[in-house]
Amino acid sequence: MKKLFLALAIIVCGLAVSAQDRTDSLHVAHYDIHLNITDFSTHRIFGYTDLQVVSKVDGLSHVNLDLQHLNVDSVFVGGIATTDYSHEGNLLHINLPAPACNNGDEVAVRVCYSGVPGTDSYFGGFYFSGEYCYNLGVAFRDLPHNFGRVWYPCLDFFTDKSTYTFHIETEAGKRAICGGYLQDSVATDSNTVIWNWILEEPVCTYLTSVAVGNYMHYAD
Numbered sequence: 001m002k003k004l005f006l007a008l009a010i011i012v013c014g015l016a017v018s019a020q021d022r023t024d025s026l027h028v029a030h031y032d033i034h035l036n037i038t039d040f041s042t043h044r045i046f047g048y049t050d051l052q053v054v055s056k057v058d059g060l061s062h063v064n065l066d067l068q069h070l071n072v073d074s075v076f077v078g079g080i081a082t083t084d085y086s087h088e089g090n091l092l093h094i095n096l097p098a099p100a101c102n103n104g105d106e107v108a109v110r111v112c113y114s115g116v117p118g119t120d121s122y123f124g125g126f127y128f129s130g131e132y133c134y135n136l137g138v139a140f141r142d143l144p145h146n147f148g149r150v151w152y153p154c155l156d157f158f159t160d161k162s163t164y165t166f167h168i169e170t171e172a173g174k175r176a177i178c179g180g181y182l183q184d185s186v187a188t189d190s191n192t193v194i195w196n197w198i199l200e201e202p203v204c205t206y207l208t209s210v211a212v213g214n215y216m217h218y219a220d
Contacts, residue, residue, distance in 0.1 A: 022064060023159045027054040029106070031162055033152050036169040037176065037212045038192060043128045045070075046114035047169075049152045053109050055101035063109060065092040066149035066156035068142075069118030076110040092153055111153040118150045126150050131174075132213035137206035148205025161202035168210060169194045175215040179208055 028051050035047035053063055068090045075085045075094055084095040094109060101107055117135075119125030124139035124147045139147040149156040168176035172191050180199030187193050199208070 022155060023056075023157055025055070025057045025060060026063060026155055027056055027160060028052065028155050028162045029054050030164070031152065031154065031208075032165045032167075034167045034169075035151070035210075036192075037133060037210075038169065038171050040128060040131060040133070043116050043133075044114065045117060045126075045151070046073075048110055048112040049154075051109045051111070051153070053107050055103060055105045055107070058100075058102045060101040060105075061096055063094045063096060063107070065094070065109075065111070065153045066090050067092045067111070067113065067153040068149045070113045070115040070150075072153075073112040073114055075112070076108075078108055079110075090149060113153065120147065132211070134211035134213075135209060137208060146204065146206040148208055151210065152208075154205045156205050158204045158206065161204050163202050164197075164199040164208060166197040166199070166210065167194055168197070168212065170212050173214060174212055175217075177209075177211045177215060179203070 030052040032050040034049070035045055037045050039045070067087065072085070072087045072092060075082050077094065077096060082094070086093045092111065096107060117126035119127060120139035120142045122140045124136045124142070126135045127133060135151055137147050139145050144156060146156045146158055148154045164180065166178040166180070168178065169188070169192050170176050172187070172193055176195035178197035178199070180197045183196040183198050185193050185195045
């Protein structure tokens with residue numbers, strides 16, 4: 001029992017150090033997530049996320065984000081397209097243009113991506129079930145246990161809290177439900193609806209949520 005406790009303590013400490021390494025130098029103040037979730041046959045999603053990245057150190061030359069299973073289609077830094085990035089495994093490494101950012105500097109990063117979002121082998125991830133889909137933000141077997149990275153690029157640590165806006169495009173007969181409050185919904189020319197949600201209370205990635213399906217609005 002003592003050996004098991006020691007092993008668990010070592011794992012937890014290792015995760016804490018890993019999280020501290022990145023959250024000591026980076027903070028994502030806001031995520032603006034734009035996703036098309038209309039493909040219920042192949043379960044593919046696509047879109048982009050704008051991140052408001054804040055440097056917490058002097059001389060920051062790169063941004064490391066988490067993105068699992070999904071493919072990076074393009075990256076923009078400060079509104080300008082860049083090819084100076086790599087996506088290996090779950091880590092999206094983006095080099096920043098000179099000069100390097102100093103403490104308190106903000107940089108706008110846009111990541112365009114697509115693919116079939118992943119799931120944990122036991123619990124957590126992004127699931128399609130019939131005409132519904134939803135995410136579960138905590139993974140039991142993946143490390144770290146936060147699972148925002150299966151549907152948007154993020155700093156996927158519980159120590160980093162951010163505000164959010166969600167713009168989820170669905171088929172006209174479906175609704176998108178996210179954390180926060182619904183600002184409005186806008187019909188498009190392609191027989192889809194974009195649902196715009198705002199989450200003003202800073203939360204960590206595993207608390208963000210999205211669900212799409214044939215939901216009905218009920219008020220009492």
